[in-house]
Amino acid sequence: MNPLQSSVEPEKGAGLAMGLAYAGGEGVTVVFAEVITGGLEVNVRRRASQRGFGDDVIYYVRRRVFEGDSVTLDSTLTEMKDNDVIRWRFGDTLIAEKNKRVDRFTVNDDVLGGRFRDRLKLDNQTGSLTITNTTMKHAGDYDLQLNNKRAHIFLVVTVSVTEGDSVTINSRLTEIKDVVLIRWRFGNALIAEIDKRVDRFTVNNHVLGGRFRDRLKLDKQTESLTITNITMKHAGEYQLEINYKTVAFYLAVIVSVTEGDSVTLDSGLTGIKDDYPIHWKFKNTFLAEINKRVDRIAVYDDVLDGRFRDRLKLDNQTGSLTITNITMKHAGEYVLDTHTFNWPSYIHLIVYGELNISFTCFIYYS
Structure with a gap:
């Protein structure tokens, strides 16, 4: 599984x-x-x-x-x-x-x-x-x-990718012949394009506040796009469009943290629009939300037997969620729905604990 x-x-x-x-x-x-x-x-x-x-x-x-x-x-x-x-x-x-x-x-x-x-x-x-x-x-x-x-x-x-690693989206996943136009999108944003009709190869590092800056590598020979040094901001849906036919992929980012430390789940946003509420969930349970339509900013840290009590901090400007004093109970999947893109983003949190080993040494003298 x-x-x-x-x-x-x-x-x-x-x-x-x-x-x-x-x-x-x-x-x-x-x-x-x-x-x-x-x-x-x-x-x-x-x-x-x-x-x-x-x-x-x-x-x-x-x-x-x-x-x-x-x-x-x-x-x-x-x-x-x-x-x-x-x-x-x-x-x-x-x-x-x-x-x-x-x-x-x-x-x-x-x-x-x-x-x-x-x-x-x-x-x-x-x-x-x-x-x-x-x-x-x-x-x-x-x-x-x-x-x-x-x-x-x-x-x-x-596709699950560990934070800091790379992922390649290959345009040759399909059997389409006579390919003249290839586009890669993140949500609705065009991040790369190959247009053979005008011999144009383009990467758009600047879109979405520069979250892909210096991370996109377009291979002209294999016609594939590699995203390097993956972060939480890159979780979400990607679309590969070939001659106007679309194939979609989800990228889920795996983040590791040590027990007792804190982690900030990055929304990837620099500001929150009035028409786009933000929701954070742990699996299927709501943890936090910002909804400017009804002037509501809330964290629900008493859910799930209080495992998040006094541990959640929601950034009012960006919608990023910080979890402090991490325990093993906080490991699992977190879902961000910003309504900015068509589909949610998924972050899987892995928590590492310290292994304490004690032993007794007996020394015998003869």
Whole structure:
């Protein structure tokens, strides 16, 4: 299990998201939802519309999984019927099929250069597809065709990086041919670009208050972007856009601290806007918030049996949160939601304690 993984039961959330997809009636129902697998919480957002195109149902689900973990893409069925046909595609490539009409059961794990080799498990009863040992190469769009219904599942892979280390986002994760435009974004901010049409290679170190200054390295030969000397400010969602097709990754930063010391969880902000509240959570429990809309600045240090009592300090200007006199009880995942970016940032805190060893030495004389 990934060190950032929590006790959330993602499959229940997945069932909820899929259930929303089928609520509709006649016409085309379009549903948008998010399910976090192996992550910190389950968020479901819904928007539905109907148009007169028969009984087709199209739904869009966003899933997130930690690198190295497994994720199950749910067909929503408890058992396939005799006439059911399920096809799973990654992009335009067929990777799995269960066809009860002709009694065909197929897993194509050698396609796309073997990126799925020995990683696909198709449930013979339900048609759900499990991807094991996920990597950044498995992020992207999955298409489920179930008879006359379709689902588009956008899989986001979360990569855990230790503070101070580097991470490389390779543009060659996709099979897109004739690439002319490559862009890397952090949230909505463009941080690097390769435009072959005008032979332009650009890194934008200055964006977001300079948090990427002297940290971006764009390799022209491999067409990859490396972020060096990672800090808490770099946790969040990154988007790789290739010829206007997007693949998303999460970067979770692992921070180490010694028991008894203090640590400041950096919001990455220099100021707080009136329209963007800030929330800090420890796993699923609220710790602190700043909400200028209602003029509220609060820390909730009595939660979780008081383990944070008199230990939380919230910076009113930046929203950064300091935890003093750290103990082992404070180790775990912290979630920052600034509403400035589309998705939260995740910081995993590892606490080291001192090991005290005492021994008695006996000296014998003869």
